[in-house]
Amino acid sequence: MKVKINNKVENYRSVWFESASGIIKAINQNKLPREFEIIELKTYTETANAIKIMTIRGAPAIGVTAGFGIAQACMQVPKQNFIHYLEKAADILKSTRPTAVDLFYVIDRILNKIKDTDNAAEDNEKATEISISEAQKIGYETVDACKKIGEFGNEVLKNNSKILTHCNAGALACVDFGTALSPIRIAKYTGKEIFVFVDETRPRLQGAKLTAWELLNEGIEHRIIADNATGYFMQKGEIDLCIVGADRIALNGDVANKIGTYEKAVLAKENNIPFYVAAPLSTIDFNIKVGGEIPIEERSEDEVLIVNDKRIAPIGSHALNPAFDVTPAKYITGIITEIGILKPDEIYKLKK
Amino acid sequence: MKVKINNKVENYRSVWFESASGIIKAINQNKLPREFEIIELKTYTETANAIKIMTIRGAPAIGVTAGFGIAQACMQVPKQNFIHYLEKAADILKSTRPTAVDLFYVIDRILNKIKDTDNAAEDNEKATEISISEAQKIGYETVDACKKIGEFGNEVLKNNSKILTHCNAGALACVDFGTALSPIRIAKYTGKEIFVFVDETRPRLQGAKLTAWELLNEGIEHRIIADNATGYFMQKGEIDLCIVGADRIALNGDVANKIGTYEKAVLAKENNIPFYVAAPLSTIDFNIKVGGEIPIEERSEDEVLIVNDKRIAPIGSHALNPAFDVTPAKYITGIITEIGILKPDEIYKLKK
Numbered sequence: 001m002k003v004k005i006n007n008k009v010e011n012y013r014s015v016w017f018e019s020a021s022g023i024i025k026a027i028n029q030n031k032l033p034r035e036f037e038i039i040e041l042k043t044y045t046e047t048a049n050a051i052k053i054m055t056i057r058g059a060p061a062i063g064v065t066a067g068f069g070i071a072q073a074c075m076q077v078p079k080q081n082f083i084h085y086l087e088k089a090a091d092i093l094k095s096t097r098p099t100a101v102d103l104f105y106v107i108d109r110i111l112n113k114i115k116d117t118d119n120a121a122e123d124n125e126k127a128t129e130i131s132i133s134e135a136q137k138i139g140y141e142t143v144d145a146c147k148k149i150g151e152f153g154n155e156v157l158k159n160n161s162k163i164l165t166h167c168n169a170g171a172l173a174c175v176d177f178g179t180a181l182s183p184i185r186i187a188k189y190t191g192k193e194i195f196v197f198v199d200e201t202r203p204r205l206q207g208a209k210l211t212a213w214e215l216l217n218e219g220i221e222h223r224i225i226a227d228n229a230t231g232y233f234m235q236k237g238e239i240d241l242c243i244v245g246a247d248r249i250a251l252n253g254d255v256a257n258k259i260g261t262y263e264k265a266v267l268a269k270e271n272n273i274p275f276y277v278a279a280p281l282s283t284i285d286f287n288i289k290v291g292g293e294i295p296i297e298e299r300s301e302d303e304v305l306i307v308n309d310k311r312i313a314p315i316g317s318h319a320l321n322p323a324f325d326v327t328p329a330k331y332i333t334g335i336i337t338e339i340g341i342l343k344p345d346e347i348y349k350l351k352k
Numbered sequence: 353m354k355v356k357i358n359n360k361v362e363n364y365r366s367v368w369f370e371s372a373s374g375i376i377k378a379i380n381q382n383k384l385p386r387e388f389e390i391i392e393l394k395t396y397t398e399t400a401n402a403i404k405i406m407t408i409r410g411a412p413a414i415g416v417t418a419g420f421g422i423a424q425a426c427m428q429v430p431k432q433n434f435i436h437y438l439e440k441a442a443d444i445l446k447s448t449r450p451t452a453v454d455l456f457y458v459i460d461r462i463l464n465k466i467k468d469t470d471n472a473a474e475d476n477e478k479a480t481e482i483s484i485s486e487a488q489k490i491g492y493e494t495v496d497a498c499k500k501i502g503e504f505g506n507e508v509l510k511n512n513s514k515i516l517t518h519c520n521a522g523a524l525a526c527v528d529f530g531t532a533l534s535p536i537r538i539a540k541y542t543g544k545e546i547f548v549f550v551d552e553t554r555p556r557l558q559g560a561k562l563t564a565w566e567l568l569n570e571g572i573e574h575r576i577i578a579d580n581a582t583g584y585f586m587q588k589g590e591i592d593l594c595i596v597g598a599d600r601i602a603l604n605g606d607v608a609n610k611i612g613t614y615e616k617a618v619l620a621k622e623n624n625i626p627f628y629v630a631a632p633l634s635t636i637d638f639n640i641k642v643g644g645e646i647p648i649e650e651r652s653e654d655e656v657l658i659v660n661d662k663r664i665a666p667i668g669s670h671a672l673n674p675a676f677d678v679t680p681a682k683y684i685t686g687i688i689t690e691i692g693i694l695k696p697d698e699i700y701k702l703k704k
Binding site: 262 | 553610619668
């Protein structure tokens with residue numbers, strides 16, 4: 001992704017792994033847009049914590065980071081009884097966030113690769129080698145999938161399209177390109193003018209903080225709106241289509257994504273506005289039939305009650321803070337993946 | 353309304369007029385819930401400014417305050433060419449907020465009363481007397497209407513009802529009792545247990561700051577939620593009904609209210625949840641046929657971009673900040689007024 005630093009444009013990924021030193025480097029998403037900081041994560045427990053406190057966030061980025069975390073664990077857990085300790089480390093990484101499936105997908109994929117390779121489960125050096133190679137591969141696959149999502153998604157965008165997006169499903173959330181923001185980037189690169197309504201996405205404000213920052217860096221026109229104003233602009237005919245990301249997709253095409261996604265989808269349907277979900281196939285959970293089975297993370301009430309270090313609510317009042325919701329398949333026009341735009345009712349066919 | 357100060361409960365109105373000194377006193381709504389401050393407004397220009405910067409807010413409270421402001425103007429404008437200057441003062445008061453109709457209703461009602469009284473338009477003392485008496489009367493009428501709204505609204509509430517409200521349509525917004533919060537208060541007083549979902553109401557957070565504060569003072573159980581989470585709780589069947597206020601009602605039953613109201617109404621319909629608007633008859637604009645004719649205030653982008661004195665968005669990004677939206681009549685179950693609960697399509701019948 002493009003990042004403007006002191007009027008110079010540089011290219012960054014949201015997270016990467018320096019295999020030789022075993023250090024994960026990542027853009028600190030909790031400090032944006034105020035400060036552009038690259039953090040270093042040296043141990044798998046530091047990595048787990050960075051996922052938990054959302055220094056690194058976004059379903060695909062969480063997955064890739066956890067993959068790098070497994071590689072760190074291979075280097076760091078005791079050599080005696082290696083696979084036992086590696087699985088304990090994997091559990092720590094898995095326990096950080098419950099909703100995004102990429103986390104579990106990536107960790108299991110690497111663990112299985114180790115277990116399926118002769119002697120690797122007993123040989124920490126061999127396991128390290130496998131995990132580094134597989135984690136880096138997943139990183140490249142993610143970038144590649146996101147780029148393809150952008151190319152397929154670009155086909156539904158016209159010159160001067162006005163698009164609503166929710167939360168940040170951008171390069172920050174996905175190593176590069178993004179899911180929902182990838183079609184917008186590719187459209188811009190292919191010469192289309194695009195206008196983006198960025199809803200601020202309370203409580204953590206990933207829209208106002210992260211999506212706006214990405215669009216600004218790419219020179220894409222946008223305006224931030226309160227989450228409450230989405231319906232107003234839809235009703236006025238100012239939004240042509242919606243594109244959001246996904247944290248987990250069920251076999252029936254139901255989609256779990258950032259809290260508020262369901263609201264935008266209902267409003268889009270009511271106003272006859274196409275509603276697209278953009279996600280790599282790794283976001284599909286083939287073990288889950290319907291959205292209702294997807295676990296929804298409850299985060300701290302302080303995310304609602306405290307903004308910019310100051311409490312907004314009276315002392316004595318409490319908040320409820322579900323971090324995700326489920327948008328039923330019937331509200332979704334199409335799911336933009338790296339293999340093309342699928343109808344939600346085509347998802348189950350991918351189970352093989 | 354009940355206000356707990358140092359563990360003592362005192363009774364307050366949100367705004368009142370001390371006729372002898374010509375001073376308006378009001379709760380400073382911009383300082384809640386952090387600080388309970390009574391401000392003094394000594395001139396009609398100070399009063400106009402307090403409405404503009406939302407020290408006093410909420411359609412009925414704005415109306416009553418503007419009435420007191422007219423009384424101040426009668427005392428303060430030049431005696432020579434009195435009615436001319438009074439109308440100029442009225443224009444200043446009217447130019448503060450464009451959407452809530454109560455402002456215009458109250459000012460015109462008092463001006464007409466002055467013009468209809470022999471010699472009052474040339475006699476500033478007589479006009480002062482009339483305006484004080486009429487403004488105080490409107491204040492009492494508002495409290496009385498809100499109390500009746502509470503009694504009629506209470507009839508649709510059951511013991512253990514779980515209610516969603518949006519923004520603050522409470523005693524703060526209405527001198528006392530409130531519109532949307534009045535049925536909830538009366539239900540509590542008549543022994544019902546009520547649970548309120550308070551959506552925070554970005555960008556100005558009147559839900560989290562003001563509605564939560566009122567409910568806390570009344571000992572009514574509530575939880576604050578991000579605006580994005582309303583759909584989630586509706587979908588889970590946790591909201592039994594919605595009650596919101598109104599800033600202006602068109603003859604066809606369309607309702608302008610705080611930005612986001614339309615979203616909640618669409619979501620309520622989609623989830624088969626009754627959606628009530630609570631408002632005194634003074635909120636009906638008999639000159640406006642449909643909601644689309646209601647002027648919608650655009651407020652400063654800083655309300656979106658800056659929270660608690662800190663900027664949330666990157667420098668260079670801009671925001672759009674419509675302060676109200678229009679909920680079409682078809683989404684509204686009933687309009688709770690001081691004469692009973694009306695269907696939206698009965699509103700036009702009140703035009704006489």
